[in-house]
Amino acid sequence: MASEDSKYSPEARDVIFTVPNAISALRIISIPFIAWLIAEHRMVGALILLAISSASDGVDGLIARKCNQVSKIGQILDPIADRLLILCSILALAVCNVVPWWMVVLVIARDVVMGFLTLALAQHDYGPLPVHFVGKTGTAVLLISIVGLMVADIDRSFMPFNWLHLAAIACAIWGIGLYWLAGALYLRQGISLLRKDRE
DSSP: OHHHHHHHSTTOBSOOOOHHHHHHHHHHHHHHHHHHHHHTTOHHHHHHHHHHHHHHHHHHHHHHHHTTOOBHHHHHHHHHHHHHHHHHHHHHHHHTTSSOHHHHHHHHHHHHHHHHHHHHHHHTTOOOOOOOHHHHHHHHHHHHHHHHHHHHTTOTTSHHHHHHHHHHHHHHHHHHHHHHHHHHHHHHHHHHHHHHHHO
């Protein structure tokens, strides 16, 4: 158990009050404001706030590594911030009729499955699963599509923005597919760990 746990939570400490964790918390706090701006079609303001939030994502990871402030709660907060940003942004885009609601349902369903998996692993003292390349790619593609949809909504009467909208929708579909593929990989990995622990 100990060797597996260290593998999935490398060099993480039981500390809460660190600079990276504070930055991650601020990222999470900013998400409802981003979603509200999107829902109100105030895309310029939402894009500015999203850019600041995205920049802070790289900063907190850099600080955590350079200053030896990697923490177990930080390993949880960071992916939670990404999940909430994607979920709330797509939800807000659906509210303002930019994307269809089935996209929201697919994203929510995947995150619910991953939430149950995380809880099951936590019951067996496992930390977060290592991030898979497919998961990183899916998250990046979804975030790119969200930005594209936000930019396209600034002026839909401008023909290039309509083309951007269509391209961003296609990108979102691809991202959701990767999102689910990564979920299937995490689910298989998690079930394998739970089976080994039971044996």
